[in-house]
Amino acid sequence: MKKILKKAMKYQLIISFCIDKINWDNRIIGYVDSIQNENVSINEVDVFGSVVKKLNIRIDKILIVETNDSYNEHLQKLKKEGDNIKKEKTSYYFNKGEKFFEKINLLKSESQICTIFFDTQYITGIIADIKDDILFVKSLGYSGTNEGEAFCKIDSISKIRYKGPFERKIEFLKGGDVSGG
Secondary structure (H helix, E strand, O other): OHHHHHHHHHOOOEEEEEEOOOOHHHOEEEEEEEEEOOEEEEEEEOOOOOEEEEEEEEHHHEEEEEEOOHHHHHHHHHOOOHHHHHHOOOEEEEOOOOHHHHHHHHHHHOOOEEEEEEOOEEEEEEEEEEEOOEEEEEEEOOOOOEEEEEEEEHHHOOEEEEOOHHHHHHHHHHOOOOOOO
């Protein structure tokens, strides 16, 4: 395991790993900062690739390490832009009155990535069309991949979020420019 960690440190790769028990819901993701004797120092990262804390872990506690998977590669891409992506102020449109339809049309005309909420559930994508009381959405995955289409009744929408960190992250991973907000 030490050789793998040294290679990750040398190439500054983001790694995912589990300690004590293999449970991907509790994995640790980050960069190897240093290795001393039987311990490794990890710069743990958040979903934007930004370092959030430093962890010191005994190497013999590490059961599995993943490198170069798509999630880690996305975090690697975000490393330089992650903090900038998080800085932008998030905006919301709430489903109240006729102005909501104007706002939806504006998001559609700008091909703005947005997250559409139905109370606690949501979909993320680009509004493709509006017909009668139905919103047509090109759904996007967390990395900007096409996830198909969604069709929802407008009156089932509680709010729409746009220009938030998660939408900007998706835009960046799709290859868009997020430098100016």
